[in-house]
Amino acid sequence: MAALIEARGLTKTYRLGQVDVQALRGADVDVARGEFVAIIGPSGSGKSTLMHLLGCLDTPTAGRYVLDGEEVGGLHGKRLAAVRNRKVGFVFQTFNLMPRLSIEENVALPLKYRGGIARRERRARAVAGLEALGLGHRIGHRPEELSGGERQRVAIARALVGGPAILMADEPTGNLDSKAGAEVMRTFEALHAAGNTVILVTHDPNVAARAERTIEMADGRIVA
Numbered sequence: 001m002a003a004l005i006e007a008r009g010l011t012k013t014y015r016l017g018q019v020d021v022q023a024l025r026g027a028d029v030d031v032a033r034g035e036f037v038a039i040i041g042p043s044g045s046g047k048s049t050l051m052h053l054l055g056c057l058d059t060p061t062a063g064r065y066v067l068d069g070e071e072v073g074g075l076h077g078k079r080l081a082a083v084r085n086r087k088v089g090f091v092f093q094t095f096n097l098m099p100r101l102s103i104e105e106n107v108a109l110p111l112k113y114r115g116g117i118a119r120r121e122r123r124a125r126a127v128a129g130l131e132a133l134g135l136g137h138r139i140g141h142r143p144e145e146l147s148g149g150e151r152q153r154v155a156i157a158r159a160l161v162g163g164p165a166i167l168m169a170d171e172p173t174g175n176l177d178s179k180a181g182a183e184v185m186r187t188f189e190a191l192h193a194a195g196n197t198v199i200l201v202t203h204d205p206n207v208a209a210r211a212e213r214t215i216e217m218a219d220g221r222i223v224a
C-alpha cells in the first residue's frame with residue numbers, strides 16, 4: 001500500500017526558560033493510505049506533540065517527514081500552513097469552533113483561507129459536508145446552540161471540507177459524555193470505512209480498540 005506518512009527520527013524539544021523539555025525523542029511513523037491508527041500512552045508521553053507534527057501544526061526540531069509525497073519536515077509558518085490546509089483535516093478535543101460564526105461559516109472557513117474558491121462554492125461544499133454528517137437541520141445555527149457531540153461533528157465537517165489526504169484528531173471524545181463520544185466514534189468509523197485515512201490520539205481503551213492498529217508512546221518515544 002502507498003505510504004501516506006513516512007516520518008523518521010521526529011524530535012521536538014521545547015525551550016522553557018533555561019530548561020529544554022524533550023517532548024519527542026526520535027519517532028519513526030509509517031501510515032499507509034486508508035489505515036485507521038490510534039496513538040495511546042500516558043499523559044505527557046508526547047502524543048499531542050507527535051500529532052501536531054504529523055498534522056503540520058508545528059515543525060520538528062529534527063527529523064524527516066514526508067506527507068503524501070511532499071517533504072514537509074523543514075517547513076515553517078505560511079508554507080507549513082498551506083500544506084496543512086490542503087492535506088490535513090485536524091479535529092481538537094475542545095472543538096475550536098468560532099463562536100460568532102454560523103456552523104456553515106465555520107465549516108467553510110478552511111476554503112476561505114485556501115483562497116480562489118468562490119463564496120457560492122464554499123457554501124455549497126460546507127452545506128453538503130454538514131448534510132453528510134447528519135447536521136443539515138443545523139446549518140444556520142451558532143456553535144453554542146448545539147450539543148457537544150453535534151459541535152464535534154461540525155468540527156469533523158470542517159476538517160473534511162477541503163478534501164484532506166488524512167483526518168487527524170487529538171482526544172476527539174475527551175470533552176464528551178459517553179453517548180456523544182460513541183456517536184463521534186461511529187462517525188470516524190464510517191469515514192474510515194468510506195476510504196479515509198484516520199489517526200487519532202486517545203486515553204480511552206474502548207476508543208483505541210476501534211482502530212486497526214495502535215502506536216503506543218512512553219516518555220517521548222514510540223514503545224510499541
Ligand SMILES: Nc1ncnc2c1ncn2[C@@H]1O[C@H](COP(=O)(O)OP(=O)(O)OP(=O)(O)O)[C@@H](O)[C@H]1O
Nearest residue numbers: 014016021022023042043044045046047048049050
Ligand atoms: N508548548 C510547550 N512548551 C513546553 N513544554 C511542552 C509544550 N507542549 C508540551 N510540552 C511538554 O512536552 C511533553 C509532552 O507533552 P504532550 O502534550 O505531547 O503529551 P500528551 O501525551 O499529549 O499528554 P496528555 O495525554 O496529557 O495530553 C510534556 O512533558 C509537556 O509538558
Ligand SMILES: [Mg+2]
Nearest residue numbers: 047048049170
Ligand atoms: Mg495531549
